[in-house]
Amino acid sequence: MALVEYKVVREEYIHELEESVDEYLKKGWKPVGGATVRFNAYMQTLVREDNNND
Numbered sequence: 001m002a003l004v005e006y007k008v009v010r011e012e013y014i015h016e017l018e019e020s021v022d023e024y025l026k027k028g029w030k031p032v033g034g035a036t037v038r039f040n041a042y043m044q045t046l047v048r049e050d051n052n053n054d
Contacts, residue, residue: 005048007045008045010042024046033045
């Protein structure tokens, strides 16, 4: 599998981060590590991989 995309999701409130991450998980994204709180925001790193064996 090759890494296709890397994204950091940032939200002001934890419930908003949970909702955003849930949507990305449904689209095949995977979390990397745990959520982080910094600069009054909640953040989660996500990656999406290419599942083709080309």
